[in-house]
Amino acid sequence: xxxGGYGEIPDNxxxxxxxxxxxxxxKSEACDxxxxxxxxxxxxxxxxxxxxxxxxxxxxxxxxxLVLSGKGGVGKSTFxxxxxxxxxxxNYQVGLLDIDICGPSIPKMLGLEGQEIHQSNLGWSxxxxxSNLGVMSIGFMLPDPDEAVIxxxxxxxxxxxxxxxxxxxxxxDFLVVDAPPGTSDEHISIVQFLQATGxxxxxxxTTPQQVSLIDVRKEVNFCKKVGIQVLGVVxxxxxxxxxxxDFKFTKPTExxxxxxxxxxxxxxxxxxxxxxxxxxxxxxVFDSSGGGATRMCREMGVPFLGKVPxxxxxxxxxxxxxxxxxxxxxxxxxxxLYSIIKKLVPRESMENGx
Amino acid sequence: xxxxxxxxLVLSGKGGVGKSTFxxxxxxxxxxxNYQVGLLDIDICGPSNPKMLGLEGQEIHQSNLGWSxxxxxSNLGVMSIGFMLPDPDEAVIxxxxxxxxxxxxxxxxxxxxxxDFLVVDAPPGTSDEHISIVQFLQATGxxxxxxxTTPQQVSLIDVRKEVNFCKKVGIQVLGVVxxxxxxxxxxxDFKFTKPTExxxxxxxxxxxxxxxxxxxxxxxxxxxxxxVFDSSGGGATRMCREMGVPFLGKVPxxxxxxxxxxxxxxxxxxxxxxxxxxxLYSIIKKLVPRESMENGx
Numbered sequence: 062x063x064x065g066g067y068g069e070i071p072d073n074x075x076x077x078x079x080x081x082x083x084x085x086x087x088k089s090e091a092c093d094x095x096x097x098x099x100x101x102x103x104x105x106x107x108x109x110x111x112x113x114x115x116x117x118x119x120x121x122x123x124x125x126x127l128v129l130s131g132k133g134g135v136g137k138s139t140f141x142x143x144x145x146x147x148x149x150x151x152n153y154q155v156g157l158l159d160i161d162i163c164g165p166s167i168p169k170m171l172g173l174e175g176q177e178i179h180q181s182n183l184g185w186s187x188x189x190x191x192s193n194l195g196v197m198s199i200g201f202m203l204p205d206p207d208e209a210v211i212x213x214x215x216x217x218x219x220x221x222x223x224x225x226x227x228x229x230x231x232x233x234d235f236l237v238v239d240a241p242p243g244t245s246d247e248h249i250s251i252v253q254f255l256q257a258t259g260x261x262x263x264x265x266x267t268t269p270q271q272v273s274l275i276d277v278r279k280e281v282n283f284c285k286k287v288g289i290q291v292l293g294v295v296x297x298x299x300x301x302x303x304x305x306x307d308f309k310f311t312k313p314t315e316x317x318x319x320x321x322x323x324x325x326x327x328x329x330x331x332x333x334x335x336x337x338x339x340x341x342x343x344x345x346v347f348d349s350s351g352g353g354a355t356r357m358c359r360e361m362g363v364p365f366l367g368k369v370p371x372x373x374x375x376x377x378x379x380x381x382x383x384x385x386x387x388x389x390x391x392x393x394x395x396x397x398l399y400s401i402i403k404k405l406v407p408r409e410s411m412e413n414g415x
Numbered sequence: 416x417x418x419x420x421x422x423x424l425v426l427s428g429k430g431g432v433g434k435s436t437f438x439x440x441x442x443x444x445x446x447x448x449n450y451q452v453g454l455l456d457i458d459i460c461g462p463s464n465p466k467m468l469g470l471e472g473q474e475i476h477q478s479n480l481g482w483s484x485x486x487x488x489s490n491l492g493v494m495s496i497g498f499m500l501p502d503p504d505e506a507v508i509x510x511x512x513x514x515x516x517x518x519x520x521x522x523x524x525x526x527x528x529x530x531d532f533l534v535v536d537a538p539p540g541t542s543d544e545h546i547s548i549v550q551f552l553q554a555t556g557x558x559x560x561x562x563x564t565t566p567q568q569v570s571l572i573d574v575r576k577e578v579n580f581c582k583k584v585g586i587q588v589l590g591v592v593x594x595x596x597x598x599x600x601x602x603x604d605f606k607f608t609k610p611t612e613x614x615x616x617x618x619x620x621x622x623x624x625x626x627x628x629x630x631x632x633x634x635x636x637x638x639x640x641x642x643v644f645d646s647s648g649g650g651a652t653r654m655c656r657e658m659g660v661p662f663l664g665k666v667p668x669x670x671x672x673x674x675x676x677x678x679x680x681x682x683x684x685x686x687x688x689x690x691x692x693x694x695l696y697s698i699i700k701k702l703v704p705r706e707s708m709e710n711g712x
Contacts, residue, residue, distance in 0.1 A: 073512070132461055133430010133539045134565075163540035164429055164573045209541040209576035209583065214511030217542070242430045243460035243538070244506040245514070268431075271677050276461045279506040286506065301598060301643065302608070302616075308639040311599070319599075319638060326637060334631035340623060341616060342605040342639065346598065348674050377645050380568050 073097065112257055115225045118184075119258040122156070122233040126405070127251065127263040127289065131276025133242035136297035136369070137266045139379045140398075141239035142170035144264075146384035147402045149194040153234035156187060158224055159198035160251055161241035162217045163210055168200035172382025176201055184229035197228050214246035221250050242276070244283040252287045262290035264366070264405070267357075268298045269349035274357050281361050293366035295401055296354035301371040302343045302393045305330075341393070346371055367401040369394055416522070416555040419453070419530040423702070424548065424560040424586065428573025430539035433594035433666070434563045436676045437695075438536035439467035441561075443681035444699045446491040450531035453484060455521055456495035457548055458538035459514045460507055465497035469679025473498055481526035494525050511543035518547050539573070541580045549584045559587035561663070561702070564654075565595045566646035571654050578658050590663035592698055593651035598668040599640045599690050602627075643668055664698040666691055 077091035086092070087101030095101075119125070128144070130137040138161070145157040159167035168174050168188075176188045178201045187195030199210065199220060230236065238255075241247055252260070263284050267277040277294065284291050310326035311319035330337050358365035369375075372394035378385045385391035385398060416422070425441070427434045435458070442454040456464035465471050465485075473485045475498045484492030496507065496517060527533065535552075538544055549557070560581050564574040574591065581588050607623035608616035627634050655662035666672075669691035675682045682688040682695060 133432075135431055138569075163542055164576070166429075166569050166572075169569050169572065206572065207575040207579055209580040211541045211546060211580055211583065213543050213546060241540070244508045245460055246510050246543075249508060249510060270673060272435075272463050272466050275463075275466065275503065278504040279461070282504055283506040283508055286508065301641070303641055305607075305639075308641050310602075311638045311640055312636065313638065322637070326634065329631060329633065334626060334634070336626065337623065337631070337634075339609065340619070341608045341610065342602075343608055344598070344600055344605050344670065346643075346668060346670050346673065348670065348677050351677070371643060373641060373643050373645065376567060376643065380645050380648070 122236045124261045125236045127238045130242050130266045131280040132273040135266050135268045138166040155194045156230045156233045156236045157196045158238045165198045165200035167198045170379050184227050218250040262292035265294045268347045269353040270347045271351040291363040293364035295366050296368045298371045299368035301346050305342045306338045369397045419533045421558045422533045424535045427539050427563045428577040429570040432563050432565045435463040452491045453527045453530045453533045454493045455535045462495045462497035464495045481524050515547040559589035562591045565644045566650040567644045568648040588660040590661035592663050593665045595668045596665035602637050602639045603635045666694045
């Protein structure tokens with residue numbers, strides 16, 4: 062099966078279609094009666110003029126990083142948000158672009174729900190969390206957040222193009238692009254639109270189990286195919302770690318129900334086994350017996366950036382739109398995230414910026 | 416579709432909530448009840464169903480009747496683009512129209528035969544695949560959709576959109592499943608670590624279990640629970656109440672269920688999925704017509 066890409070033959074095209082980008086598109090004999098004939102005959106050929114506008118906007122952006130995953134729900138947006146917070150903490154000028162049109166999570170994760178986009182004579186203005194952290198998402202453009210965005214590919218591509226063409230990002234050290242899962246319209250488009258101006262690379266987020274890694278392999282191959290460097294892979298939800306005293310405890314009864322005996326259990330521990338209260342209890346949750354992301358990276362020849370444990374506190378921070386680095390609550394996840402992010406930042410910049 | 420009695424879509428707003436895991440286990444359960452089941456995977460970029468049914472590496476065969484589903488059991492057939500990829504690592508980098516085309520072929524060219532249930536596992540979101548499957552199937556009747564979510568607000572935001580998608584296109588919401596609803600595991604099954612001065616953690620599981628046995632043995636019979644995915648927003652129960660859709664139930668995060676999915680097994684087959692299988696089963700029972708259960712089971 063061949064993969065579609067630039068100027069591909071539409072599925073509803075006539076036989077012997079010359080291709081929508083061809084000189085004879087819409088005009089050749091083969092085009093008669095084709096539903097796309099009118100579009101092909103009148104559409105401009107050759108390089109997309111919008112790319113020029115995009116190049117102008119991107120001229121003031123030093124680094125562009127895509128955050129991808131093969132699989133959904135692995136923590137891609139959570140990672141993008143925390144990466145952006147961390148870079149902003151290091152005094153970089155950061156833009157975070159959310160190109161998930163159907164499920165835009167970024168506004169919530171940055172504490173920006175309900176915000177709107179304003180226009181200036183320079184273009185659309187990102188919504189600023191801090192003076193050096195601006196965010197753009199379709200989430201800011203929906204009058205009703207419960208309303209589904211039921212768009213087919215071409216319309217999604219259109220809004221992504223506008224995000225690049227019409228938004229005034231200004232001088233940015235980093236533009237972080239948070240993509241939806243998969244390898245479809247949004248991914249093909251963002252690469253098409255940005256490639257001329259240079260994409261530093263992609264970070265791929267996964268969880269340990271094989272069903273995620275299958276999709277990550279596809280994502281790595283997508284990057285290879287379109288010429289994007291894989292900066293590295295992050296293994297998220299890599300085991301649950303939580304201080305024992307933060308658990309609830311239940312005891313199964315004869316009926317099979319479970320009764321909550323947390324208070325009793327903690328008192329019992331304090332009285333008889335107090336050293337337990339300083340311990341962290343860990344469990345895998347998402348099976349890594351396939352070797353996890355470490356092994357996959359070795360096999361595919363891409364860098365492994367590190368593991369982030371499942372941390373209920375990180376989930377809470379994401380829900381509340383907070384940086385996990387702000388206080389000490391994300392005891393297990395913040396250090397892990399930080400050590401991954403440090404690898405992405407050029408050494409000399411860190412000494413200057415931090 | 417004339418020979419298909421019931422069609423159920425399994426949707427989610429958000430990715431990674433356990434939609435395909437649920438679709439697979441639903442299909443296993445219905446097949447166990449002696450129904451004739453078809454499972455159609457319309458996730459073109461990330462087809463998970465072959466792995467979850469233990470069918471990796473299988474291929475589709477053609478007969479004069481059309482394409483043949485790949486059968487797990489004689490009464491459980493599966494169709495997925497996963498079976499059509501020569502190299503499973505190769506990304507399927509298709510724009511919308513081409514994805515729509517293959518979904519149409521799955522409905523047009525596959526010989527499903529007589530089915531009691533066709534379960535359609537969709538990718539997350541509300542885009543080409545979703546619009547198309549509704550367009551293609553609506554004339555022949557869709558019984559409804561099950562929406563899978565996790566408890567936290569960032570998932571529920573997307574579920575609300577999915578519920579509104581269903582309302583907009585006229586699909587009945589059969590109900591919402593709250594997956595990964597807390598982690599429960601016997602305390603004896605955990606590892607234990609102690610933070611050192613350097614911030615590293617050292618594994619002291621053996622010591623901890625011995626210490627427990629010696630000083631606090633009753634702890635070893637207890638189940639430790641934690642929420643993991645924050646439900647302080649009220650979880651799916653509250654959202655269902657607000658949106659007027661049925662709440663089908665909660666399924667806890669169960670490492671054993673994850674393992675079963677990885678290994679392509681039914682969670683109902685043995686006793687390993689102690690916490691998740693009963694929860695799944697009580698949800699699935701609600702979906703099956705009462706008289707059919709008495710006949711089929």
